[in-house]
Amino acid sequence: MVKPKQNIDPEEAVVRHTPHDIKCKARRVLLSQKLRAQRKKAKESGRKERQKERQKLGEDGPAAQQPRTIESMRVADDTIVDEEDPEYQDEIELDEFSKYFEGKEPKTCITTNEKPGGKAVGFAKLFPRILPNAEYFPRQHFELSEIVKFCKNRDYTDLIVVNEDKGEVNTLMICHLPDGPTALFKVTSITMPDKIPGGGEMTNHKAELIVNNFTTRLGHTIGRMFASLFPQEPNFRGRRVCTLHNQRDFIFFRQHRYMFESKSKANLQELGPRFTLKLMSLQHGTFDTKSGEYIHLHKAGMDVDRKKFVL
Incomplete structure (x- = not known):
């Protein structure tokens, strides 16, 4: 049945x-x-x-619940720095950037890879407009070791090299002179100033720099490297501000101008360019691919755990 x-x-x-x-x-x-x-x-x-x-x-009521984000679930890292720690203060007084923070004026040389395309040249030529006392030089057929020697002899404090692959900008190298360190970044999401809706024109005023959310020892080194490219005494009358914001090990660059509508209200006008950096390597000394000692080298396995960050 x-x-x-x-x-x-x-x-x-x-x-x-x-x-x-x-x-x-x-x-x-x-x-x-x-x-x-x-x-x-x-x-x-x-x-x-x-x-x-x-x-x-x-005030006696239950606390508001915080949303769960990748940042809030970040894996604990022993290298996170307390800026008030006296030991850390002693370390930064002796690092490679200490002379700059004692008042040395930055002087930057910008160049590209050999036989660059129009996008690499156009991107490289933006940096003299962003950074004070910076100059662009065509690469021609000089080796990087020769360019480093050239910069040292002329008291440049930093060397920036824009590299491209198949007509697209793909990496950015920053070499702090005379003794390093040297950082290599992957570059993505470039938007030139003329492509930004409502964008303004850059002026020659020295920009203020905001370096945000660099928390580890490696992150502080990268933050100080960026800071050494900008003047310690910005020209606030120009109302220009450059921001380098780290989020999940991606470094976002933005440049704005304050637009004061009244004494109590201000808006931001984006000047451009926009681009995103990801640290691929950091090594002691100037550029040396053969015998350079790496402080950090990014590997594919580091991207497996999305809640673990190095900066």
Whole structure:
């Protein structure tokens, strides 16, 4: 004798079964939707209750829940620096950038790879407009070791090399002179100033620099390297500000101008360019691919854990 099929109410099925217990795909989908709807309703109800309780009790009410983000779930890192630590203060007084922070004026040389295309040259020529006391030189057929020697003999404090591959800018090298270190960055998401909607024109004023969210020892080294490219005494009348913001080991560059509508209200006008950097390597000394000692070398396996950062 064949037993008649029983009609099970979906609400009751959600309680009695999990979707994995149901063989019928249509019913599994229905139960999954019911479960998600119930969880969403319970979550929203709990949020409203906590909000009412906070409004009723004030400071004695339950604290607002913080959203879970990749940054908030960051893997603990022993190299995170406390800037107030006396030991760290002693270290930075002796590092490669200490002379700059004692008042040495930056002087930067900018060049490209050999036989560059128009995009690499155009991108490289932006840096003399961004950085004070910076000059662009065509690469021609000089080796990098010769260029480093040239810069040292003429008291340049930094060398920036823009590299391209297949007509697209792909890396940026910054070599701090005379004794390094040398950093290599991958460059992505370049937007030139003329492509930015509502963008303004850059002036010759010395820009203010904001270096944000560099927390580890390696991150502080990179932050100080960027800071050594800019003047310690910016010209605030120009209202130019350059920002290097680190988020999940991606460094975002933006440049703006303050637009004061009144004494209490100001807007930002983006000047450009926009681009994103990712640190690929940092080595002691000036450029040396054969015997250089690496402080950091990015490897593919480092991207497996999305909650682990080096900067």
